[in-house]
Amino acid sequence: MLLGFKTELKLNNQHRIALMKHCGVARHAWNWGLGLTKQILDHNKVNPDSKIKFPSAIDLHKWLVALVKSENEWYYECSKSTPQQALMALREAWKRCFNKTAGVPKFKKKGKRDSFTLEGTVKILGNNKIQVPVIGVLKTYERLPQVLTKSCTISRQADRWFISFRFEVNQQDCLSDTVVGVDLGVKALATLSTGEVVLGAKSYKKHEAKLSRMQWLNRHKIIGSNNWKKAQLQIARLHMKIANIRKDTLHKLTTLLAKNHGTVVIEDLNVSGMMANHKLAKAIADMGFFEFRRQLTYKCELYGSKLLVVDRWFPSSKICSSCGTKKETLALNERVFECGHCGFVIDRDLNAAVNLKKIAS
Numbered sequence: 001m002l003l004g005f006k007t008e009l010k011l012n013n014q015h016r017i018a019l020m021k022h023c024g025v026a027r028h029a030w031n032w033g034l035g036l037t038k039q040i041l042d043h044n045k046v047n048p049d050s051k052i053k054f055p056s057a058i059d060l061h062k063w064l065v066a067l068v069k070s071e072n073e074w075y076y077e078c079s080k081s082t083p084q085q086a087l088m089a090l091r092e093a094w095k096r097c098f099n100k101t102a103g104v105p106k107f108k109k110k111g112k113r114d115s116f117t118l119e120g121t122v123k124i125l126g127n128n129k130i131q132v133p134v135i136g137v138l139k140t141y142e143r144l145p146q147v148l149t150k151s152c153t154i155s156r157q158a159d160r161w162f163i164s165f166r167f168e169v170n171q172q173d174c175l176s177d178t179v180v181g182v183d184l185g186v187k188a189l190a191t192l193s194t195g196e197v198v199l200g201a202k203s204y205k206k207h208e209a210k211l212s213r214m215q216w217l218n219r220h221k222i223i224g225s226n227n228w229k230k231a232q233l234q235i236a237r238l239h240m241k242i243a244n245i246r247k248d249t250l251h252k253l254t255t256l257l258a259k260n261h262g263t264v265v266i267e268d269l270n271v272s273g274m275m276a277n278h279k280l281a282k283a284i285a286d287m288g289f290f291e292f293r294r295q296l297t298y299k300c301e302l303y304g305s306k307l308l309v310v311d312r313w314f315p316s317s318k319i320c321s322s323c324g325t326k327k328e329t330l331a332l333n334e335r336v337f338e339c340g341h342c343g344f345v346i347d348r349d350l351n352a353a354v355n356l357k358k359i360a361s
């Protein structure tokens with residue numbers, strides 16, 4: 001099976017310039033090819049008796065090399081695969097248009113969905129580096145999967161750059177066919193129906209204290225001054241460190257779940273609703289529930305386990321996991337669930353996790 005991976009790049013200015021140039025070449029090749037193919041279609045409409053054959057991606061690239069590259073020297077500063085891939089994408093876009101599965105391809109504008117594709121020696125070096133043709137070695141914030149790939153796409157969103165690639169994986173066998181319910185929480189990162197409790201990263205609190213201290217100490221610096229810039233850089237680095245610790249913790253948790261259980265049941269959290277509650281918001285942002293869901297989805301695919309997402313209105317915390325009686329009210333600070341009907345006593349989060357598990361089994 002083919003898995004996709006996309007992550008943010010950590011760039012220096014030299015790299016940023018090279019990426020912009022590649023986007024420029026990809027856009028130029030696309031727009032040139034689109035202009036030409038539109039002319040051909042117009043010609044064929046007016047001259048039904050002397051139609052010109054609609055070009056293939058290979059034809060287009062041959063013409064580009066002959067007509068466009070020699071006139072625009074900056075093409076030579078970029079990988080030759082970039083215009084080639086842009087023309088292939090254009091040909092695919094026309095194909096979809098002719099099949100009526102999509103509209104007529106559009107001209108690309110600078111700064112809007114900038115992207116380009118590189119083909120050739122794409123190599124993952126170590127945990128955080130990827131080598132790509134012409135541009136060289138690019139760094140990532142996130143750990144890269146150790147896989148083989150032949151091409152990658154680099155794209156821009158505002159001032160952030162992302163790299164994505166696809167790779168072939170043998171589906172790995174999930175170790176068992178058990179069902180696990182997962183209650184995501186504020187106090188502990190996750191409580192599993194097996195009784196396991198996964199706490200958030202410990203080192204993280206320490207860094208966070210340092211962060212708020214730094215922000216406070218720098219509150220009077222003049223915005224834009226050198227001292228302010230220095231402090232901003234330190235603050236940004238600390239933010240990154242915290243984000244990385246968080247991501248690592250999530251990776252461990254999601255692998256544990258997908259690898260060891262045949263079915264994973266989670267709740268569809270109403271994150272935007274919870275974000276409105278300011279106290280909860282910070283805890284949720286810290287734990288990265290969006291990221292949790294993203295990781296768990298692709299890992300379940302990888303291990304061939306099932307991910308079951310339960311409707312957010314399911315009252316997982318209010319039901320007694322022993323007798324099934326539902327409580328009318330349960331305050332947020334009640335950490336222990338006591339059933340008024342059968343007298344069952346259980347940790348609140350564990351109770352919720354067991355209820356989630358029960359849905360699937």
Ligand SMILES: [Zn+2]
Pocket residue numbers: 320321322323324325339340341342343344
């Ligand atoms: Zn009960």
